[in-house]
Amino acid sequence: MSEAVVDLRSDTVTRPTPAMRAAIAAAEVGDDALGDDPTTRRLEEVTAELLGKERALFFPTGLMANQTALAVLGRWGGEVIVEAGAHVLNYEEGAAAALSGIQLRSVHTPDGLLDADRVRPAIRPVSKYAPRTCAVAVENTHLFSGGRVMPLESMAGVATLAREHGIKVHLDGARLWNACVASGHSPAEYARHADTVMVALSKALGCPVGSVLAGETAVMEEAWRVRRRLGGAMRQSGLLAAAGLYALAHHRAAISEDHARARRLADGIAEIADFSVIEPETNIVLIDVHQRVPGPSEIDKLLLFLEMRKILMIQFGTNRLRAVTHRDVDDAGIARAIAAFGEWAASQRRI
């Protein structure tokens, strides 16, 4: 039997399990744009409760949910403060500017994590000549820094600062589930420090599609309009929401296994002299490849070498690879990935 692909490119590559497919098949549906899809409604209620918010809305993607939040909390010509590596700044096609006329102001940090002291200098003094600071958007876990967990105290500090200045807080919690497993805090403990919170169902939880945005009722009523404007009001979305409900009930417990596998992968690769690894806090491993000879990066050759052994990762910087663990990667897959890195190092020594 041929070996399975070990796909570590992202935690979005998971396939629905037979039980999740059965839940999808059995879902009761209606027309969600008309407000009567019972399964979507249930998913929104369950997620709102988990996050301790009044209301939640189901979205096809995290990007649309993030951008809806920025549109609602921000204003045309206004500014939203983000960390320099933030997803909303780097991976959302300039949507805040293109769709909502919002300028993103980036704060550079060594570890991707915002706190009150880092945000404070970026808040504009009130002036007729400067853009108005509307909101700060934090990301937990922080993708670009390798899935780092934002401490709850930092989140609380940012929220207090924001309140003092009359600005809002959005939490991009695409991987909030991972942050909660790693920190031991509940989703609601983090969410209480934000006006809007996005959580993904299509990462870590193994759903085919979907994210949820939560907040207070008035904010979410406005969000409903923005989602509609962006083309995100769906019809029989209960089929997709059923996967989310199933995953929230059955898949959160296994996230700690993804974290353990990420640590095992990191430890295994770190033992090989050709690589150094950023110690993972959650499910993302960043691997720096030491360049043996000056010249073009060896990453392309290494990626191809891995691909020939059915190990998939992506480049995440000039000499950096990213590997993300998830439900569809098991211990054997991690062992194969570590062995492939060892093989590569040995082959380089022979050259």
Ligand SMILES: Cc1ncc(COP(=O)(O)O)c(C=O)c1O
């Ligand atoms: C931190 C973060 N925010 C937002 C998103 C966007 O989610 P989606 O791919 O569902 O649009 C991603 C996707 O990878 C992400 O990693």
